[in-house]
Amino acid sequence: MKILLTGQSGQIGNELALSLQGLGEIISFSRQQMDLADLDQIRDAIRATRPDLIVNPAAYTAVVKAESEPELAMRINGEAPGVIAEEAQRLGAPMVHYSTDYVFDGTRDTPYDEAAPTHPINVYGQSKCAGEEAIARHCEAYWILRTSWVYSVGGGNFLKTVIRLAQEQEKFTIVGDQFGAPTWSKTISDVTRRLLVNQQTTPGTRIDLDHLRRTSGIYNLTAAGETSWHGYASFIVDRLQALNVPIKVGGAGAITPVPSSTYPVPPHRPQNSRLSGAKLESTFAVAMPQWQTDVAACLDEIVREYSLADGRKLA
Template structure:
């Protein structure tokens, strides 16, 4: 099974490349800039066609949430038009596409975890552009999996875990928002889930459960609780540590609004694919130990 993943330097792409090396019969090919540039959507289809994948994983995205407020045209070119072109490339090849989306398609006002059928209402340009990407992917053809995830971290790229470890090396105390809740999700787990789902799609040419799914870590916390677990794990591993002080969203203003509730129910994915993410604490410890 040959998987092509867009976004060579992204957390999910890097995790898929690593995971693919450990799987017999799996080849993961990552394409990124300059060869594949979603900001130049006219180039996407031909580049993907040359790779001849069995499944396309659409992971590349514009993810600078605050910067997107100042660069809406670029965010939409990558996250909406570009994503649609990736799906079109897969459709032309007659293969499924697995597209990564985000909790930011919701406004965070729901009291419970979001399910796939809940109304979307993004708060900013980033979430709006990602929702437009979902719609573009779905419009191309039925053979798609749209996987919404949240609070992604890994040993690769820039992410919250790396930021906390870096700050703890220089500070005695770190102030972290305590009134935003979600499911920390390891890109290593996302990669494992994608490979699991891709294998099912590859085996079952009559697979009929295409559509939108939530895929996030098991269990919930707020950002400050996440930070405390990161730093306590780091301390146990001989790494940096700092106290975490709770603050509110109002105490940490950002250009783009964030949803107060990013919790996603992954029950549908577990039911259809028979895969559950580990508890977020366990996955966090695995990544922190690699980084310490």
């Protein structure tokens, strides 16, 4: 079993490189070897390796910067997945792709299920939506796994930004009227492995490609529960205090919630990023962990890895 993994240096890709070990030969390329902005290079790389499965977490994720370079965002997030899907279909290789809550406009009051109409309100969301449509158009066997508010021990993300703010400032403001589920990249990758090996019926070391083909489609894969960005930041600060990490901010009460209108310039972001996990749970018998459980576990790792309890600053 040959598994082509893109974006190994990213938050999800880095964890997938670990979670997928033992399931086959993992083939990954550097950006120089397989640049998703170079569509011909993508075709050449896939045709040279002839994988049995393609797992594609690679993406253009700079939400703000995408507004000023929409062509590049669309090429990487919209066109490249379509090329990968075409090559996967040509080889008869199923594809796993990761998408985002930002394909929705966030105007509804309830969580979005997979059948909800997409309506992205920023360039990043538009590019990811285009990628989903291209995959569905060109490939018969795929999982598109939509996730939200991704964080990890490594890489840049909101969780680590809040740690830095807590270490450097006595008080700060965070948006309080956007809601979603922070989701750990480790959980995303571990659940991906569980889906691939179809742990309902098979041992945990053999990928069941027929199972993927039978269940082809879009699935929401996010942590259970919901919070606002302000609630998320408050939880992080409370956890840091519980772990005896020296911080300047005067507890969660020193974090002030502000409305999205405080930041009126693009990119606009959906106020409701909640995704229903009912389809994932009913199809695969997967119960996602509560977001608080995973955030606490990730924070524990960060505090240990960076020796934050000893007073070191997060770089």
